[in-house]
Amino acid sequence: MRKKLFLFAIMMACTVSSAFAQMSSNVNHLNFAVGALYERGLDATLSYEHETRYHHAWEYFLNGYIKWADDPDAGHVTRQSFWHNYFTYNIGIAYKPCVVRGRNHHGNLRIGISGGSDTEKIIGAAHFGYEHTYALRNGFQVFWQIKEDVVLRGEDLFRTGVALGVKLPL
Secondary structure, three states, X not given: OHHHHHHHXXXXXXXXXXXXXXXXXXXXXXXXXXXXXXXXXXXXXXXXEEEOHHHOEEEEEEEEEEEOOOOOOOOOOOHHHHHOOEEEEEEEEXXXXXXXXXXXXXXXXXXXXXXXXXXXXXXXXXXXXXEEEEEOHHHOEEEEEEEEEEEEOOOOOEEEEEEEEEEEEO
């Protein structure tokens, strides 16, 4: 009888501890992502992410976006037409509720707002998308995003694209 009770107690302790580990991850990460956006855009994001229970997270980010164009004199993209066509930068916040959980991966919706400038005027943006994260060793993670940015007062209203990134544990 004592053996059975002892084994039952060990099994319960293991079950509760693994459930608690899933529930309270509370990990902070420094994220870096780069992406390509339609039409003719590149995007880079540096962010701080605070993960809460069940892989839900808050993200505070800095984002830079560059849109290139063909040089009218050369007829193709040049260094000048790439770097000096249109540029924006934003600072913002995003809430990322977890919608998919797996053994070494999870997926989050990404819903956020930001404000910034295109070097001439103030712009605002709403961010929507999906992010899927894969856990590696020692707390490192890699992720991909599908994103849609709606930019108010910018040159392009919608920015749709994908990004790849890495999460460094803090």
